[in-house]
Amino acid sequence: MSEHHVYVSQHPLVLHKLALLRSKMTEPKKFRELVREISLLLFYESTLDLELAPLNVETPLAGATGHELVETIGLMPILRAGLGMTHAILEMLPVSQVWHIGIYRDHETLQPVTYYNKMNDHTNVDIAVVLDPMLATGGSAIAAVDMLKGYGIRRIKFLGLLAAPEGVRALSSVHPDVPIHLAAIDSHLNEVGYIVPGLGDAGDRQFGTA
Numbered sequence: 001m002s003e004h005h006v007y008v009s010q011h012p013l014v015l016h017k018l019a020l021l022r023s024k025m026t027e028p029k030k031f032r033e034l035v036r037e038i039s040l041l042l043f044y045e046s047t048l049d050l051e052l053a054p055l056n057v058e059t060p061l062a063g064a065t066g067h068e069l070v071e072t073i074g075l076m077p078i079l080r081a082g083l084g085m086t087h088a089i090l091e092m093l094p095v096s097q098v099w100h101i102g103i104y105r106d107h108e109t110l111q112p113v114t115y116y117n118k119m120n121d122h123t124n125v126d127i128a129v130v131l132d133p134m135l136a137t138g139g140s141a142i143a144a145v146d147m148l149k150g151y152g153i154r155r156i157k158f159l160g161l162l163a164a165p166e167g168v169r170a171l172s173s174v175h176p177d178v179p180i181h182l183a184a185i186d187s188h189l190n191e192v193g194y195i196v197p198g199l200g201d202a203g204d205r206q207f208g209t210a
């Protein structure tokens with residue numbers, strides 16, 4: 001995939017942990033740990049462009065010029081599977097706003113159905129990050145970005161773990177301004193809309209409901 005705004009991590013730690021995440025032998029507790037760890041690594045890679053301002057601090061020895069982040073960030077985890085990513089990122093950026101959004105895919109049509117929205121009209125952040133481990137048809141991610149843009153947010157990133165080429169193409173064509181950060185792009189979607197080889201159902205595997 002050659003789109004310039006699609007970033008697939010090549011970090012050895014990500015690749016190592018991703019193989020463990022995919023394995024059907026990985027139990028929910030370990031699966032949640034891996035979602036957390038990979039999300040942290042991808043979030044780190046995806047935030048290289050955050051703006052800084054100079055900050056003067058006093059060390060015990062002398063004055064030093066440091067930096068502080070000046071941009072505000074909002075996280076939009078798509079329930080359920082985005083939850084495991086959120087806690088990881090909140091550890092790194094505890095002041096982020098979190099707007100939970102419930103979207104599931106209709107099993108027959110694969111169309112996204114929104115059932116919960118914890119965003120408010122007065123939200124004002126510099127950057128919003130949509131969190132969902134799986135970008136399959138792309139319908140859920142597109143719906144989430146539509147919603148953010150509807151609230152006036154213009155700088156948006158998508159952070160996922162695995163994608164199908166179909167989902168990357170769909171999200172890129174509807175929202176070409178949204179960079180997509182991933183651990184891998186897999187082969188294809190199967191006839192029921194699952195990513196192959198993928199990892200199965202990310203929500204079920206995190207929460208033990210398979």
Ligand code: PRP
Nearest residue numbers: 080081104105135136137138139140203
């Ligand atoms: C999964 C996944 C994404 C969506 C991706 O959620 O977490 O939100 O499917 O598929 P798409 O790109 O084709 O929209 P699911 O519908 O299984 O909901 P759940 O996490 O509540 O089980």
Ligand code: URA
Nearest residue numbers: 136194195200201202
């Ligand atoms: N949602 C998942 O959890 N897994 C897939 O492979 C596709 C959508």
